[in-house]
Amino acid sequence: MDIRKNSGVVKWTLIVLCSSFLVVFLILPLIYIVVTALRSGFQAYWNSITDEYAIKAALLTIEAMVCAVVINTIFGICAAWTLTKYQFRGKKTISTLIDLPVTVSPIIAGLIFVLTFGRQSFLFPFLDRFGIQIIFAVPGIILATVFVTFPFISREIIPALAAQGTDEEEAAAQMGANMFTIFRKVTYPHIKWALLYGVVLCSARAMGEFGAVSVLSGHLRGKTNTLPLYIELLYQGYDFNGAFAASSVLVLLSVVILALRMWLEKRGAKEIDVRK
Amino acid sequence: MSMENKRYYLELRGVNKKYGNFQASRNVNIQIEKGRLVALLGASGSGKTTILRIIAGLESPESGEILIDGKLVNNTPGSERGVGFVFQSYALFRYMTVYDNIAFGLRVKKKPRNYIDDRVHELLKLIDCEGLEKRYPNQLSGGQRQRVAFARALAPNPQLLLLDEPFAAIDAKIRLELRAWLREMITNLQITSIFVTHDQDEAIEVADEIIVMNHGEIEQTGSPRELYSHPQTPFVAQFIGASTPVENYQRFRFFQSLGDDTTAILRPEFVSVFKKGENKKYTESAEEGVVEDVIFRGSNLEIRVRIHGVVLSGNRGINDPVVEIGEKVDVFVYRFLVVDGKKIVRLDNSSLREESIII
Numbered sequence: 189m190d191i192r193k194n195s196g197v198v199k200w201t202l203i204v205l206c207s208s209f210l211v212v213f214l215i216l217p218l219i220y221i222v223v224t225a226l227r228s229g230f231q232a233y234w235n236s237i238t239d240e241y242a243i244k245a246a247l248l249t250i251e252a253m254v255c256a257v258v259i260n261t262i263f264g265i266c267a268a269w270t271l272t273k274y275q276f277r278g279k280k281t282i283s284t285l286i287d288l289p290v291t292v293s294p295i296i297a298g299l300i301f302v303l304t305f306g307r308q309s310f311l312f313p314f315l316d317r318f319g320i321q322i323i324f325a326v327p328g329i330i331l332a333t334v335f336v337t338f339p340f341i342s343r344e345i346i347p348a349l350a351a352q353g354t355d356e357e358e359a360a361a362q363m364g365a366n367m368f369t370i371f372r373k374v375t376y377p378h379i380k381w382a383l384l385y386g387v388v389l390c391s392a393r394a395m396g397e398f399g400a401v402s403v404l405s406g407h408l409r410g411k412t413n414t415l416p417l418y419i420e421l422l423y424q425g426y427d428f429n430g431a432f433a434a435s436s437v438l439v440l441l442s443v444v445i446l447a448l449r450m451w452l453e454k455r456g457a458k459e460i461d462v463r464k
Numbered sequence: 465m466s467m468e469n470k471r472y473y474l475e476l477r478g479v480n481k482k483y484g485n486f487q488a489s490r491n492v493n494i495q496i497e498k499g500r501l502v503a504l505l506g507a508s509g510s511g512k513t514t515i516l517r518i519i520a521g522l523e524s525p526e527s528g529e530i531l532i533d534g535k536l537v538n539n540t541p542g543s544e545r546g547v548g549f550v551f552q553s554y555a556l557f558r559y560m561t562v563y564d565n566i567a568f569g570l571r572v573k574k575k576p577r578n579y580i581d582d583r584v585h586e587l588l589k590l591i592d593c594e595g596l597e598k599r600y601p602n603q604l605s606g607g608q609r610q611r612v613a614f615a616r617a618l619a620p621n622p623q624l625l626l627l628d629e630p631f632a633a634i635d636a637k638i639r640l641e642l643r644a645w646l647r648e649m650i651t652n653l654q655i656t657s658i659f660v661t662h663d664q665d666e667a668i669e670v671a672d673e674i675i676v677m678n679h680g681e682i683e684q685t686g687s688p689r690e691l692y693s694h695p696q697t698p699f700v701a702q703f704i705g706a707s708t709p710v711e712n713y714q715r716f717r718f719f720q721s722l723g724d725d726t727t728a729i730l731r732p733e734f735v736s737v738f739k740k741g742e743n744k745k746y747t748e749s750a751e752e753g754v755v756e757d758v759i760f761r762g763s764n765l766e767i768r769v770r771i772h773g774v775v776l777s778g779n780r781g782i783n784d785p786v787v788e789i790g791e792k793v794d795v796f797v798y799r800f801l802v803v804d805g806k807k808i809v810r811l812d813n814s815s816l817r818e819e820s821i822i823i
């Protein structure tokens with residue numbers, strides 16, 4: 189059978205199957221969200237999304253997302269650099285550990301942090317003395333978000349760095365460039381697109397995080413509620429209009445990120461074409 | 465001539481380098497005078513790159529001293545040793561233009577903008593790449609890339625230039641051209657240079673002096689001519705120039721034995737092949753052999769001839785009378801290089817004692 193043949197029952201069956209799958213599981217729910225959000229009229233929708241708590245939740249979500257991106261970018265670059273430019277024992281172990289957050293259920297991750305920083309932890313008196321509150325507070329939410337998005341950026345950069353090797357850096361160092369210059373002028377151009385792509389993935393994941401954040405948040409309205417938690421809260425309270433209105437905001441953010449991702453993939457592919 | 469008083473631009477004294485358990489350099493001693501063009505010759509894996517990297521400050525040796533211009537530089541960062549390095553794969557910055565590549569070292573050293581601009585254009589002219597400054601490395605030919613790497617290394621005015629297999633990545637056709645170009649360039653600039661190669665022809669053709677390396681050790685240092693005619697170790701005798709091993713040189717007439725466990729190496733230049741009665745002078749001392757093969761070598765003919773159970777190679781001119789395969793001929797051997805343990809002894813044909821033969 190010629191796989192590439194353009195006609196054929198199999199091909200069209202598969203296309204129809206995939207499309208209906210996407211429509212049923214993706215497009216319909218998204219339309220439903222928007223329709224439900226607008227059911228009681230645009231004014232009600234507008235009131236819902238400009239609600240004080242909704243705005244606070246959205247801001248907290250963005251705050252956690254920005255923190256996760258910044259921290260994971262710094263960590264990701266350091267980890268990728270270490271794993272690709274140096275030879276040492278335990279390299280495999282570190283590489284495996286970085287992936288751990290993806291395999292651990294977010295709920296478990298949340299519980300781990302509660303155990304580590306909560307009242308029953310040996311660290312608690314210490315943190316308490318300095319007035320640092322992690323559990324049921326914003327730092328806990330950020331911590332949880334950072335944890336679940338941990339590998340996203342480093343995983344994108346590592347292949348790009350590994351493919352490049354170390355001789356350009358060596359050449360630069362031999363001419364007297366310092367680490368910072370070497371990174372900025374030599375290494376960064378190689379990983380730019382991979383890094384941006386990782387940032388996009390990290391943002392998307394950070395925005396939607398529910399499980400780990402839910403455990404650590406304490407659901408204090410206006411204080412420790414992120415958008416997903418806020419939506420859940422409204423939904424549990426039978427405020428469907430409000431829940432779907434808030435959801436539509438999250439959906440909009442996702443669409444923006446999806447668009448960014450597509451643009452990055454296109455730009456990145458183009459540039460790699462030119463420089464390789 | 466007193467060696468002690470001589471001032472060397474680069475000196476390595478007793479340098480040792482290990483990678484884990486692997487000894488990559490063993491007691492390496494190198495002395496290079498200012499302005500020389502030196503080849504570091506050896507098979508792949510013999511530790512040539514390691515030596516260059518040690519000189520450039522990219523690796524530090526376990527023991528031994530590195531002196532540049534009389535100063536100990538073991539603890540001087542590579543960038544302050546006045547060394548330019550052309551990497552084996554050039555290591556050009558792929559995301560920088562030719563201009564930025566060449567300017568990199570000058571910018572790092574915070575040179576004024578005008579100076580950088582003048583210097584880059586001067587170098588572009590030198591390497592015959594004017595007009596290419598806006599290109600990226602992948603938009604250049606192999607030869608152009610090599611020349612840009614050369615210019616990048618030269619930009620900060622190094623006193624010592626190190627080139628790691630500069631011709632390895634280039635097609636055979638333009639390689640010859642580039643060799644000549646590089647030699648001329650370095651001679652004109654009068655910059656002390658070391659280039660690494662595994663190709664003996666390249667080393668002989670380009671270098672003033674050759675350092676032969678084997679298993680991380682230096683076997684011999686000398687001019688191409690010295691290495692060729694006075695090899696000091698069996699490795700050098702076999703590595704430089706064409707050679708045929710001869711186990712039983714003792715059976716040849718007019719060669720006394722230097723011991724039963726010694727063998728010999730023979731170069732084609734040491735062998736003359738004559739038609740019977742063609743040459744009166746050597747008829748007396750020549751021995752009879754049988755032609756096994758005649759190979760056309762462009763400017764001469766290689767005659768493979770069997771004698772005393774071994775097949776030797778000798779040369780004959782294109783215009784000399786033709787010898788046929790199977791023909792009985794007179795074979796005269798001038799000299800053997802006898803391998804005596806780790807030494808090489810030149811053993812001349814004793815019938816020539818009164819005459820001096822120049823090869």
Ligand SMILES: Nc1ncnc2c1ncn2[C@@H]1O[C@H](COP(=O)(O)OP(=O)(O)O)[C@@H](O)[C@H]1O
Binds near residue numbers: 483488509510515
């Ligand atoms: N960073 C390294 N780690 C371990 N072994 C190395 C390293 N660099 C080189 N070697 C080993 O040292 C030996 C000499 O290497 P090198 O100096 O690159 O040889 P050459 O340039 O003559 O081919 C080789 O056997 C190589 O495998």
Ligand SMILES: [Mg+2]
Binds near residue numbers: 512513514628
């Ligand atoms: Mg090498």
